[in-house]
Amino acid sequence: MRSPRSAAARAAIVLGLGAASSTVLGIADTSPWRFIALDGTGTLILLALAALAVVAGVLALPGLIALAGAAFVAMAVVQLIQLGWADTNLMGGNGSTMALLLGFGVGLLALAPAPPAPRQPERQPADES
Numbered sequence: 113m114r115s116p117r118s119a120a121a122r123a124a125i126v127l128g129l130g131a132a133s134s135t136v137l138g139i140a141d142t143s144p145w146r147f148i149a150l151d152g153t154g155t156l157i158l159l160a161l162a163a164l165a166v167v168a169g170v171l172a173l174p175g176l177i178a179l180a181g182a183a184f185v186a187m188a189v190v191q192l193i194q195l196g197w198a199d200t201n202l203m204g205g206n207g208s209t210m211a212l213l214l215g216f217g218v219g220l221l222a223l224a225p226a227p228p229a230p231r232q233p234e235r236q237p238a239d240e241s
Contacts, residue, residue, distance in 0.1 A: 120226035121172035124180070127223075128165030131158060131184075131216045138209070148212055151204025157187060158203075158213075165220055178224035184217030 135158055138150030150158065161183050168176035187203070191210040194201050203209060 117169070117172050118226060120174070120177065120223040121169045123223050124169030124177045124220060125166055126169075127216055127219050128162045128167075128169060128180070131162035131165060134212060135159060137212075148208040149204055149206040150209060154203030154205050154209065161187065161213075161216075165216070168220075174224045174226070177220055181217045181220030181222075181224060184213050184220060186217075188213035188217055 134148070135150065135155050137147040138155060138158075140146040161180065164183060165177070165180040168180045188210045191203060191205045191213060194203075194205075195207065195210065
């Protein structure tokens with residue numbers, strides 16, 4: 113019998129899937145759907161970080177969930193630095209991209225210290241005598 117995943121692990125999976133699906137907001141062509149700016153490199157980085165978050169949730173490893181959150185926050189800081197002080201823009205992003213990355217990062221970091229799921233006692237088969 114598999115042990116149940118903790119709520120934090122399930123939430124990390126959902127945040128990872130949300131991050132992966134948010135790439136649609138960067139590749140859309142028209143205004144109603146294009147909320148963030150991303151180029152090809154930014155899309156790949158976002159998908160890689162999303163995959164890391166999903167894997168961390170599937171494995172239910174708090175350290176890996178924290179690593180995924182820290183990676184999202186680090187990319188948000190890189191985006192902020194590139195917007196304000198650098199001539200290059202690695203991800204082709206803007207302030208909305210930074211806010212999206214920061215949101216996923218802080219969310220994952222908040223999940224990392226959550227307690228593990230309680231173990232369910234194994235049920236013994238009833239004695240038929």
